[in-house]
Amino acid sequence: MNRVRCLVFNSALGPLDYRVPAGITVEPGSVVLAPLGPRQIIGVVWEAERLPGTEVPDAKLRPLLQVLPVPPLPAPLRRLIEWTADYYVAPLAAVTRMALSSTAALQGGSTVTEYRLTGKETARLTPQRLIALDLLHDQQATIRELSEIAGVSDAVLRGMVNAGLLEPVVVDSDRPYPPADPNFAAPDLSDLQADVAAKFVSAVKAHAFRPFLLDGVTGSGKTETYFEAIAAALEAGGQVLVLLPEIALTETFLKRFEARFGVAPVTWHSSLKSSERRRAWRAVANGTAQVVVGARSALFLPFAKLGLIVVDEAHEISFKQDDGVRYNARDVAVMRAHFEKVPVILASATPALESLQMAEAGRYERVVLPARFGGATMPDIQIVDLRVEQPERNHWIAPPLVKALKDRLDKGEQSLLFLNRRGYAPLTLCRTCGYRFQCPNCSAWLVEHRLSRRLACHHCGHEVPTPDACPECSEPDCLVACGPGVERIADEVAEILPEARVALVTSDTLTSPAKAAEFVEMASNKAIDVIVGTQLVTKGYHFPELTLVGVIDADMGLEGGDLRAAERTYQQVAQVAGRAGRGEKPGEVLIQTRHPEAPVIEALASGDRDAFYAAEAEARRDAGAPPFGRWAAIIVSSEDEAEARDAARGIGGSAPRLDDVLILGPAPAPLSLLRGRYRYRLLINARRSTELQRVIREWLDPLRFPPGVRVAVDIDPYSFV
Numbered sequence: 069m070n071r072v073r074c075l076v077f078n079s080a081l082g083p084l085d086y087r088v089p090a091g092i093t094v095e096p097g098s099v100v101l102a103p104l105g106p107r108q109i110i111g112v113v114w115e116a117e118r119l120p121g122t123e124v125p126d127a128k129l130r131p132l133l134q135v136l137p138v139p140p141l142p143a144p145l146r147r148l149i150e151w152t153a154d155y156y157v158a159p160l161a162a163v164t165r166m167a168l169s170s171t172a173a174l175q176g177g178s179t180v181t182e183y184r185l186t187g188k189e190t191a192r193l194t195p196q197r198l199i200a201l202d203l204l205h206d207q208q209a210t211i212r213e214l215s216e217i218a219g220v221s222d223a224v225l226r227g228m229v230n231a232g233l234l235e236p237v238v239v240d241s242d243r244p245y246p247p248a249d250p251n252f253a254a255p256d257l258s259d260l261q262a263d264v265a266a267k268f269v270s271a272v273k274a275h276a277f278r279p280f281l282l283d284g285v286t287g288s289g290k291t292e293t294y295f296e297a298i299a300a301a302l303e304a305g306g307q308v309l310v311l312l313p314e315i316a317l318t319e320t321f322l323k324r325f326e327a328r329f330g331v332a333p334v335t336w337h338s339s340l341k342s343s344e345r346r347r348a349w350r351a352v353a354n355g356t357a358q359v360v361v362g363a364r365s366a367l368f369l370p371f372a373k374l375g376l377i378v379v380d381e382a383h384e385i386s387f388k389q390d391d392g393v394r395y396n397a398r399d400v401a402v403m404r405a406h407f408e409k410v411p412v413i414l415a416s417a418t419p420a421l422e423s424l425q426m427a428e429a430g431r432y433e434r435v436v437l438p439a440r441f442g443g444a445t446m447p448d449i450q451i452v453d454l455r456v457e458q459p460e461r462n463h464w465i466a467p468p469l470v471k472a473l474k475d476r477l478d479k480g481e482q483s484l485l486f487l488n489r490r491g492y493a494p495l496t497l498c499r500t501c502g503y504r505f506q507c508p509n510c511s512a513w514l515v516e517h518r519l520s521r522r523l524a525c526h527h528c529g530h531e532v533p534t535p536d537a538c539p540e541c542s543e544p545d546c547l548v549a550c551g552p553g554v555e556r557i558a559d560e561v562a563e564i565l566p567e568a569r570v571a572l573v574t575s576d577t578l579t580s581p582a583k584a585a586e587f588v589e590m591a592s593n594k595a596i597d598v599i600v601g602t603q604l605v606t607k608g609y610h611f612p613e614l615t616l617v618g619v620i621d622a623d624m625g626l627e628g629g630d631l632r633a634a635e636r637t638y639q640q641v642a643q644v645a646g647r648a649g650r651g652e653k654p655g656e657v658l659i660q661t662r663h664p665e666a667p668v669i670e671a672l673a674s675g676d677r678d679a680f681y682a683a684e685a686e687a688r689r690d691a692g693a694p695p696f697g698r699w700a701a702i703i704v705s706s707e708d709e710a711e712a713r714d715a716a717r718g719i720g721g722s723a724p725r726l727d728d729v730l731i732l733g734p735a736p737a738p739l740s741l742l743r744g745r746y747r748y749r750l751l752i753n754a755r756r757s758t759e760l761q762r763v764i765r766e767w768l769d770p771l772r773f774p775p776g777v778r779v780a781v782d783i784d785p786y787s788f789v
């Protein structure tokens with residue numbers, strides 16, 4: 069009797085056993101279609117001994133229906149999936165799903181039918197068709213994707229196909245990617261860079277697990293050195309995964325990669341079309357995708373012969389996923405390298421304390437690039453004490469920064485102003501009655517976006533047009549904007565420097581790779597004098613004429629009491645400062661603050677990173693915080709406030725009593741209402757040595773909750789709201 073155990077794509081079900089009928093051969097990792105009740109479900113054949121399940125008698129087993137035409141998930145990936153599920157207390161099925169992230173790729177055949185406009189116009193056009201004609205220009209995608217782009221139904225589009233307005237195009241999703249050339253344009257490395265690169269290259273050649281922390285100041289050429297490691301992996305016929313924290317950075321990366329290797333790498337992120345996803349997924353699985361650059365989800369792609377992993381800007385908190393499986397891509401990347409037996413490079417100018425600690429403990433090998441490439445110097449950093457140098461009323465740029473901006477404009481050099489807040493103002497209130505605009509779904513204020521004339525919630529996306537009158541007291545023209553967002557700073561720059569060309573760079577303006585490319589092009593060609601941006605412009609960019617960076621509010625990130633607040637402020641400010649003076653002209657950085665005496669501000673001013681990290685590490689050690697102690701959170705939510713509270717109390721009531729585990733809460737989360745769900749939190753603090761996951765699993769497993777309640781576990785949380 070030939071039976072197998074499968075992990076099926078339903079997180080509520082455990083592993084299921086099936087019979088393997090004649091004519092089908094499977095091995096661990098095979099992706100299969102199996103019957104489940106009257107339906108069919110996708111599953112993955114797993115080593116039975118690794119998945120405890122209930123033994124079903126042979127006679128009761130149902131046969132597998134089909135093996136899907138893709139290579140089996142390789143063993144190192146299966147081990148990674150197990151590790152991730154175990155470490156983050158997540159269902160195995162939910163993690164496995166992340167690996168099979170293109171359902172199109174799992175189906176047989178290698179073509180996808182996409183549609184595009186024919187250019188023909190018929191006499192009778194309904195309003196819906198007119199909209200579609202307008203929005204689908206230069207688009208080619210599946211009906212489902214086009215319907216999302218145009219905001220019309222599938223039926224409207226199908227009607228347009230029948231009317232000859234749209235035509236099908238068959239796309240071959242197995243056409244190979246052009247090969248990268250490791251020697252296309254190799255740079256002359258400086259001696260220091262060459263030493264670092266040589267370590268990477270020998271590690272790649274050795275094909276063994278070896279984690280590196282590439283700690284190099286901004287502009288030191290970290291990218292150039294890890295490109296040498298990529299070249300070595302290509303020479304050896306291996307695949308490479310490069311993780312970037314944001315899609316917005318991909319564009320610059322692609323250009324540099326192409327200049328170095330002759331072709332663009334394969335990209336992987338959430339906004340790929342399904343045909344692109346399918347092509348990339350299949351090429352990764354059959355080993356023909358050589359270098360994949362992607363957001364954190366690329367981490368679970370089924371590489372056939374991985375040779376190297378790079379995590380760039382490894383300190384970025386966007387590597388932490390905060391919904392679904394709550395994992396940290398930086399840490400999982402290291403585990404993947406461990407299972408694949410390959411080197412991994414974590415690159416950053418401002419490494420996370422956790423990573424530095426790992427280096428100190430000898431677990432990671434720290435390699436250092438202490439100076440900028442090509443003789444460029446680090447920028448000069450000045451503190452602007454806002455208590456002394458006050459901006460004008462309702463303005464946010466203090467006199468010294470105004471002066472510096474004027475000076476740069478006169479000299480024809482570029483400036484960058486950084487404020488990590490989108491929109492015009494974070495709070496809008498009525499001057500007459502005091503009414504404040506709040507999100508109906510979240511405990512958060514609505515942020516005014518003046519460019520698009522909306523008030524928007526940055527948590528759930530809820531939006532309303534900005535009204536002319538107060539909704540409470542009906543007084544017209546009485547709304548006041550409180551506090552600054554980047555749009556307001558851009559207005560202020562236009563007021564101070566009417567002739568300056570100002571670019572606003574936020575996720576609201578750089579909405580596509582094309583827009584990002586356009587911005588880079590303009591900034592590089594000096595068609596922009598002042599860039600005003602959020603954290604999106606703090607890293608990755610290299611504009612040689614940019615000589616002034618102004619930080620509008622260095623204190624903003626310090627509010628809220630997050631355990632990593634000081635570290636994050638340090639990283640953000642140091643990164644944005646790092647954009648100044650990367651060319652021949654020296655850079656200057658002005659940091660506006662009300663707390664010049666705060667250790668993090670002092671460290672930024674003196675450039676004494678080591679002292680800051682040492683003090684920060686000491687504080688964390690005292691508080692039993694990571695990396696010295698462990699935190700986990702349990703977040704309980706429901707659309708019904710009482711139900712959420714009761715469930716949270718139930719969890720609190722059955723909390724284990726352990727000497728070395730401290731449990732706080734349940735208490736309403738700081739963001740007590742989010743996307744229409746009421747939220748309660750418990751925080752768990754334990755010693756490094758505690759088996760925290762086991763404690764949590766044994767605590768939560770026996771508990772049952774009403775169907776409307778969601779209980780999420782967050783191991784090593786980054787968000788404390």
Ligand SMILES: Nc1ncnc2c1ncn2[C@@H]1O[C@H](COP(=O)(O)OP(=O)(O)OP(=O)(O)O)[C@@H](O)[C@H]1O
Nearest residue numbers: 255256257258286287288289290291292417441608
């Ligand atoms: N050996 C080299 N030859 C030629 N150009 C180089 C070399 N090393 C670095 N550069 C150039 O110097 C600039 C800075 O290098 P790079 O962007 O790799 O630094 P980085 O350390 O990644 O910086 P950041 O952390 O600030 O993003 C880039 O324009 C890069 O092309």
Ligand SMILES: [Zn+2]
Nearest residue numbers: 507510525528
């Ligand atoms: Zn909201």
